[in-house]
Amino acid sequence: MNASPRIRFSESADPPRKSRSLGLGVIGLGTVGTGTLKVLVEHQREIQRRLGCKLQLKVICSRSVQRRDLSWLRQPVKITSDWKQVIRDPEVDIVVELVGVLPTARAIAFAALDAGKHLVTANKQVVAEYGVELVELSRARHVGLGIEACVAGGTPVLHAVREGLAGENFTAVYGILNGTTNYILTEMESRGCSFAEALAEAQQKGYAEPDPTFDVEGYDARYKIAILAMMCFGQAVRVREIPVEGITRINQVDLAYARGLNHTLRLIAGARRRTSDRIEIFVRPMMIPTASRLAGVLGATNGVLLVGNKGGNTSITGHGAGGEPTGVAVLSDVVQIARSIIAGRSPSTPFGYESWHPSRMATPDENVVASYLRLVVRDRPGILGRVCTILGRHRINIGSVLQERGNIKNHLPFVMTLEPTQEKRVAGAVREIARLTFLAEPPLVLPFAELP
Numbered sequence: 001m002n003a004s005p006r007i008r009f010s011e012s013a014d015p016p017r018k019s020r021s022l023g024l025g026v027i028g029l030g031t032v033g034t035g036t037l038k039v040l041v042e043h044q045r046e047i048q049r050r051l052g053c054k055l056q057l058k059v060i061c062s063r064s065v066q067r068r069d070l071s072w073l074r075q076p077v078k079i080t081s082d083w084k085q086v087i088r089d090p091e092v093d094i095v096v097e098l099v100g101v102l103p104t105a106r107a108i109a110f111a112a113l114d115a116g117k118h119l120v121t122a123n124k125q126v127v128a129e130y131g132v133e134l135v136e137l138s139r140a141r142h143v144g145l146g147i148e149a150c151v152a153g154g155t156p157v158l159h160a161v162r163e164g165l166a167g168e169n170f171t172a173v174y175g176i177l178n179g180t181t182n183y184i185l186t187e188m189e190s191r192g193c194s195f196a197e198a199l200a201e202a203q204q205k206g207y208a209e210p211d212p213t214f215d216v217e218g219y220d221a222r223y224k225i226a227i228l229a230m231m232c233f234g235q236a237v238r239v240r241e242i243p244v245e246g247i248t249r250i251n252q253v254d255l256a257y258a259r260g261l262n263h264t265l266r267l268i269a270g271a272r273r274r275t276s277d278r279i280e281i282f283v284r285p286m287m288i289p290t291a292s293r294l295a296g297v298l299g300a301t302n303g304v305l306l307v308g309n310k311g312g313n314t315s316i317t318g319h320g321a322g323g324e325p326t327g328v329a330v331l332s333d334v335v336q337i338a339r340s341i342i343a344g345r346s347p348s349t350p351f352g353y354e355s356w357h358p359s360r361m362a363t364p365d366e367n368v369v370a371s372y373l374r375l376v377v378r379d380r381p382g383i384l385g386r387v388c389t390i391l392g393r394h395r396i397n398i399g400s401v402l403q404e405r406g407n408i409k410n411h412l413p414f415v416m417t418l419e420p421t422q423e424k425r426v427a428g429a430v431r432e433i434a435r436l437t438f439l440a441e442p443p444l445v446l447p448f449a450e451l452p
């Protein structure tokens, strides 16, 4: 007996004529909103072929929408500056929230789900802080919630964790999740420029905000790793409990010594399983081997390394930001939700878990790691002896002492590598060293990360 064909072939590039159509409402027309609409206009036909159904932009909303030239949309569309109208619109099935302002984004997200609309959001803060409540509300209303664009922009990391690796038991995830800081560090590394020069350039190119604190102090990456950790480990993480350290103290001295040690410096957002129920989550600059996969993530690119119990290492890299790459992630969520609507089934849960554990966080104190210690001193005899005495008292073995010839006697950097030791012991010793009167600035400690 012949098996019946399962795929219908069509001569036409258009979707089947009798199929239903789904309505889209987009709130926010900034970088991502405009990028999303541009991708939709260009890819609409392809998306419709994938869905077998029409996806129609019904309404768009931004505060200044009345003043915009929207002729490039090539289709009639309702406009409004009141986001509540998008949610109330009976022609809108899926609401896309791209406003960026936290209280407004949160209000839109809850109102849309509560009204029984499917929701796609790119707001990492809303998802990291209110993800569990949003999931519960979306379940109660039987609607979909898409969050792919919240982490690593156009790189489908969340999808990989939720779907492609749903059979895996993760032991760790490490990411370069902030393009601004990675651009700054890799420019400093490749061109020898200062942190301030690289930051100014990032601002000029639109990679960094006029106030870069959110990026360079690690807060942006903290929201993203909170979401990734929730997805990898099924625990409801509290963002404020994640220790965060930015890159503002990294300078050319650190990059030069790193190079000499066959390492490089990256802002790593990581989460790892420490015991069966405890996870450690952090955002901090780390020394990583130059041969490791994340060391190859350059410029404003993002990269994630997933470490699985059985499947080993999986790495994904791609655009972490930008209107159109992020627009692709937004529309990919729209397509998935649309598929579930067409099939008449409940959309899959965005975090990949049907039940959650409260987060049980481990502190880094018990970690045993090798460290890089940079001291900047006012040069005088006996400095090394004093520092070594303190380290010895804390039972910390020194791996090496490195000092390039310097000519500023009052501001002389030298570096020590410390053999693997509990982090809390290193922290105790460094607190004592920081009190030594010959120090010209506070010590800097960076862990060596053993990444594949």
Ligand SMILES: NC(=O)c1ccc[n+]([C@@H]2O[C@H](COP(=O)([O-])OP(=O)(O)OC[C@H]3O[C@@H](n4cnc5c(N)ncnc54)[C@H](OP(=O)(O)O)[C@@H]3O)[C@@H](O)[C@H]2O)c1
Pocket (backbone or CB within 6 Å): 027, 028, 029, 030, 031, 032, 033, 061, 062, 063, 064, 065, 081, 082, 083, 098, 099, 100, 101, 104, 105, 122, 123, 124, 149, 150, 153, 320, 321, 322, 323, 326
């Ligand atoms: N930029 C990226 O590359 C990127 C990447 C991944 C994720 N994201 C996330 O995507 C979201 C959007 O980011 P973005 O960079 O596109 O922001 P953006 O450029 O600042 O755009 C925000 C848009 O929201 C509109 N808006 C703000 N408040 C509004 C209100 N009360 N009612 C209606 N419209 C309102 C603004 O309208 P007006 O212009 O008319 O004032 C503007 O069009 C954020 O959550 C961000 O974290 C961004």
